[in-house]
Amino acid sequence: MVDYERHDYDVIVIGAGGAGLRAAIEASAQGARTALICKSLLGKAHTVMAEGGIAAALGNVWPQDNWEVHFRDTMRGGKMLNNWRMAQLHAQEAPDRVRELEEWGALFDRTGDGRILQRDFGGHRYARLAHVGDRTGLELIRTLQQHAVHNGIDVFMECTVSRLLKDGNRVSGAVAYWRESGNLLVFNAKSVVLATGGIGKAFAVTSNSWEYTGDGHALAYWAGAELIDMECVQFHPTGMVWPPSVRGILVTEGVRGDGGTLRNSDDKRFMFDYIPDFFRAETADTIEEADGWYEDKENNRRTPDLLPRDEVARAINAEVKAGRGSPHGGVFLDIASRRSTDYIRRRLPSMYHQFKQLADVDITAQPMEVGPTMHYIMGGIRVEADTAATTVPGLFAAGECAGGMHGANRLGGNSLSDLVVFGRRAGLGAAQDAAAQVTGPEADDAQVEEIFAEMRAPFGREDGEGPYDIQRDLQETMNSLVGIIRTEHELLQAREQIDALKQRATNVSVYGHQQYNPGWHLAMDLQALLTVSEATARAANIREESRGGHTRDDYPGPNDTDWGTRNVVISQGVDGAMEVSTSPLPEMPAELKELFEE
Amino acid sequence: MSETAKMRVFRGDTESGDWQDYEVEVEEGQVVLDVIHRIQATQAPDLAVRWNCKAGKCGSCSAEINGEPRLMCMTRMNLFEVGEQITVAPMKTWPLIRDLVTDVSFNYEVAKTIPAFKPREPEADGTYRMMQEDVERGQEFRKCIECFLCQNVCHVIRDHPENKPEFAGPRFFVRLAELEMHPLDTEDRLELARKDAGVGYCNITKCCTEVCPEEIHITDNAIIPLKERVADRYFDPIRWLGSKIFSRR
Numbered sequence: 001m002v003d004y005e006r007h008d009y010d011v012i013v014i015g016a017g018g019a020g021l022r023a024a025i026e027a028s029a030q031g032a033r034t035a036l037i038c039k040s041l042l043g044k045a046h047t048v049m050a051e052g053g054i055a056a057a058l059g060n061v062w063p064q065d066n067w068e069v070h071f072r073d074t075m076r077g078g079k080m081l082n083n084w085r086m087a088q089l090h091a092q093e094a095p096d097r098v099r100e101l102e103e104w105g106a107l108f109d110r111t112g113d114g115r116i117l118q119r120d121f122g123g124h125r126y127a128r129l130a131h132v133g134d135r136t137g138l139e140l141i142r143t144l145q146q147h148a149v150h151n152g153i154d155v156f157m158e159c160t161v162s163r164l165l166k167d168g169n170r171v172s173g174a175v176a177y178w179r180e181s182g183n184l185l186v187f188n189a190k191s192v193v194l195a196t197g198g199i200g201k202a203f204a205v206t207s208n209s210w211e212y213t214g215d216g217h218a219l220a221y222w223a224g225a226e227l228i229d230m231e232c233v234q235f236h237p238t239g240m241v242w243p244p245s246v247r248g249i250l251v252t253e254g255v256r257g258d259g260g261t262l263r264n265s266d267d268k269r270f271m272f273d274y275i276p277d278f279f280r281a282e283t284a285d286t287i288e289e290a291d292g293w294y295e296d297k298e299n300n301r302r303t304p305d306l307l308p309r310d311e312v313a314r315a316i317n318a319e320v321k322a323g324r325g326s327p328h329g330g331v332f333l334d335i336a337s338r339r340s341t342d343y344i345r346r347r348l349p350s351m352y353h354q355f356k357q358l359a360d361v362d363i364t365a366q367p368m369e370v371g372p373t374m375h376y377i378m379g380g381i382r383v384e385a386d387t388a389a390t391t392v393p394g395l396f397a398a399g400e401c402a403g404g405m406h407g408a409n410r411l412g413g414n415s416l417s418d419l420v421v422f423g424r425r426a427g428l429g430a431a432q433d434a435a436a437q438v439t440g441p442e443a444d445d446a447q448v449e450e451i452f453a454e455m456r457a458p459f460g461r462e463d464g465e466g467p468y469d470i471q472r473d474l475q476e477t478m479n480s481l482v483g484i485i486r487t488e489h490e491l492l493q494a495r496e497q498i499d500a501l502k503q504r505a506t507n508v509s510v511y512g513h514q515q516y517n518p519g520w521h522l523a524m525d526l527q528a529l530l531t532v533s534e535a536t537a538r539a540a541n542i543r544e545e546s547r548g549g550h551t552r553d554d555y556p557g558p559n560d561t562d563w564g565t566r567n568v569v570i571s572q573g574v575d576g577a578m579e580v581s582t583s584p585l586p587e588m589p590a591e592l593k594e595l596f597e598e
Numbered sequence: 599m600s601e602t603a604k605m606r607v608f609r610g611d612t613e614s615g616d617w618q619d620y621e622v623e624v625e626e627g628q629v630v631l632d633v634i635h636r637i638q639a640t641q642a643p644d645l646a647v648r649w650n651c652k653a654g655k656c657g658s659c660s661a662e663i664n665g666e667p668r669l670m671c672m673t674r675m676n677l678f679e680v681g682e683q684i685t686v687a688p689m690k691t692w693p694l695i696r697d698l699v700t701d702v703s704f705n706y707e708v709a710k711t712i713p714a715f716k717p718r719e720p721e722a723d724g725t726y727r728m729m730q731e732d733v734e735r736g737q738e739f740r741k742c743i744e745c746f747l748c749q750n751v752c753h754v755i756r757d758h759p760e761n762k763p764e765f766a767g768p769r770f771f772v773r774l775a776e777l778e779m780h781p782l783d784t785e786d787r788l789e790l791a792r793k794d795a796g797v798g799y800c801n802i803t804k805c806c807t808e809v810c811p812e813e814i815h816i817t818d819n820a821i822i823p824l825k826e827r828v829a830d831r832y833f834d835p836i837r838w839l840g841s842k843i844f845s846r847r
């Protein structure tokens with residue numbers, strides 16, 4: 001048996017972004033001995049990159065706003081594929097979670113009378129996003145981090161979890177390694193919370209950081225949990241397109257929320273040509289009405305620049321394809337001609353800084369060039385709405401790695417609120433579940449030994465292939481064949497290519513030793529990346545309609561009767577092969593259905 | 599358009615280390631971190647580097663580039679002359695782990711010693727009122743991305759590591775100032791600032807301010823006001839006399 005560290009906890013939380021931190025705070029507050037395990041240093045998780053704000057019906061700017069309106073916007077934005085109960089809990093609890101952040105030290109921007117200010121964002125009927133300029137994610141993660149360090153939570157930084165351990169049907173812990181030393185660890189835990197974020201690094205053009213390798217999705221799947229809606233991937237309409245090295249970096253929707261407009265090479269505000277029937281009644285169809293809406297929401301309808309992200313991303317894609325794009329293959333996003341320099345620098349300081357430093361563009365004087373970038377996966381681990389419990393006993397999930405909340409498309413601002421609402425619920429669920437366990441799990445040496453051997457196998461392969469090329473090829477495959485517009489023959493081609501990449505990955509080899517070795521880390525991350533890529537390609541193949549973030553060229557419209565009532569479910573069969581099936585959406589109660597009858 | 603860059607990168611661990619030269623292709627608009635990644639992908643797969651967002655938002659990829667402390671992801675290659683040799687070294691103040699990765703755990707230890715935010719009672723409706731001008735002072739400090747470059751350049755610990763136990767460093771003076779000026783906070787941390795955090799050690803050379811990628815006015819807006827508040831309480835002779843005469847204890 002190789003040497004390893006062993007730790008015993010009631011609850012371990014994997015991932016330390018907004019959801020993981022909030023889960024750990026809650027589990028610890030419930031009295032559970034809690035560990036928080038994260039791949040990076042504390043406070044660096046992807047949450048830090050969220051810009052525009054956190055959606056909550058506080059009603060500070062528009063008193064007409066309430067949870068029911070937020071719930072309705074969320075469900076419609078998600079093209080009704082959402083788990084209604086999650087969307088309801090989210091809309092009801094988000095205001096309390098935002099106020100709680102303030103009690104823990106967050107400093108949100110203020111209204112004239114000193115309350116939390118809220119800004120406009122796509123798909124939200126009222127200005128609803130509490131924010132701090134355009135760095136709201138940093139505020140959220142720092143507030144939670146600073147609150148957590150005083151709560152007796154043990155933090156394992158730069159520590160990556162490779163596999164979950166099982167004791168019979170139940171999850172019983174995890175196997176991990178220290179990035180710094182390469183030394184191995186075993187956690188025994190009564191319950192486990194996954195809060196690992198998304199899968200962006202499976203795509204070539206993405207706004208996501210290196211950590212987004214689909215770890216939680218894959219860990220859950222390998223442990224026997226179900227994944228849902230994996231075909232529903234969000235391409236954010238506005239990523240940077242130039243210079244090439246920054247392609248994909250996010251440009252906040254706040255630019256449009258604060259008055260910016262999209263234009264093509266003819267200087268036309270083209271979004272007026274892309275208003276879908278589903279949103280026609282609530283969207284302005286003239287420039288005058290659209291511009292009037294920012295100040296007067298009662299007498300004007302919302303600007304089409306702020307349609308939900310899936311609609312805007314498809315429109316940009318179509319404009320570029322039609323030859324009306326910007327010089328570097330995007331479209332123009334203009335706020336310079338619409339708002340004062342002062343206003344832009346105060347409201348969008350990070351965007352100003354980012355374009356100035358990385359692209360030599362002054363956004364107060366020139367338009368930006370933007371185009372779609374893979375941003376978020378709505379699909380994820382199937383959970384029970386109230387407790388965040390997955391389909392495997394002892395295993396919980398929250399945040400981006402959990403599925404259901406956002407349906408087929410997520411509204412901007414609903415992610416940060418999702419993190420704290422369901423992070424808290426997952427921490428609570430896990431702590432209560434742990435408390436109900438009479439004895440702790442037993443470590444299974446054979447299981448541990450087998451996992452260790454798998455983890456270190458790449459060192460033993462003398463003539464294998466390095467991991468970097470395999471990852472690059474996977475990213476190209478996903479980007480070009482499972483991207484923003486999909487079609488059957490390309491999806492089948494993608495599956496063949498993924499199979500070939502899986503084969504190549506069995507022979508991946510690593511140079512050097514275990515201490516802080518990024519090649520080895522990537523070789524291990526590849527396993528998760530390949531699993532989630534296969535899940536996304538297969539799910540995309542089976543859903544024969546277009547809905548939200550899933551767009552099929554060969555099935556251009558939604559098919560409400562056949563597909564609008566079902567989730568696509570991915571699970572591992574007994575033979576280890578991936579299985580795809582569908583299951584009916586949970587039925588919404590009558591009193592909530594009424595909200596959609598207007 | 600691509601050019602070849604001459605990179606000199608520090609490679610090594612706690613035992614030994616040396617400069618290693620690499621010739622790397624550079625494309626238009628690339629930053630130093632792109633070039634480091636290309637070295638990793640093509641020439642040195644085990645080159646250790648810490649990074650996350652590659653957008654200047656997380657503060658992970660701090661290093662010393664041509665001797666200057668910077669974020670690798672926000673340093674454009676066109677800052678340098680074509681053909682100029684570019685050195686990339688780990689931050690000097692922290693113990694080396696490997697290559698460009700250092701042990702910054704000191705900062706996480708200090709963070710734990712700062713007493714938590716303690717808000718006053720809310721208004722009758724259970725929420726708080728704060729004016730925008732009052733939150734803006736704190737918001738400047740909360741832009742901090744914890745890249746620890748300010749800590750890295752501070753002479754008090756860079757040249758005198760023995761000071762580390764008694765000196766929290768600029769990052770934490772920013773944190774203390776933020777809490778001190780927070781409109782809702784009720785905790786008193788001035789004694790900590792004076793004694794354990796050692797704000798008095800700072801001799802206002804402003805090196806921290808110069809390297810801050812978030813352009814926080816660390817010295818002027820955080821450290822000097824903190825020093826003034828400490829001085830007012832502990833070293834103002836009139837106040838001291840007053841406290842002796844009017845003390846009821």
